Amino acid sequence: MAAVDLVLRDIHASPAPPWWPPAPGWWLVAAVVLLALAGWTAWALHRRRRRTRIASVFDRAVDAAPDPAAEVAAISELLRRAARRRDPAADRLQGDEWLALLDTGAAARRRGAPVDAFSRGAGRLLLDGGYRREVDPAAVAALRPLARAVFLRWMGAE
Structure with missing residues (x-):
């Protein structure tokens, strides 16, 4: 047999x-990420708009009141309506039971703040403030942010 000289070359x-262009799998990953980002953005915008609408309901109702006593009555009415979303019988609570329920709504929202802001603080104005002839505007101003926070929480805006 004759020797064959083969020239071998490296591979x-x-x-x-x-x-x-990227592989089709990367297009799919990019599409999923963009859809997730678009969905999250739409959800965040919807939540922000909902919170703004609910807050404007509270603010308009309280601002429409002609005097501080009417403001307290409007705040009380709004809180009782919101409380029905949490418990259908909550709007029938009276006195300290009503204030205790409001304290549970406020305590869940405010970390480190006193948990008895309604039972012993500015919220006690809700018991009879709507029926008084004269109500201190500073007391209503102290009550309003507490009540607004509970209202937004119970209406599902937070």
């Missing part, structure tokens, strides 16, 4: 594929 690797 050359093919050039690396270009990074553009």
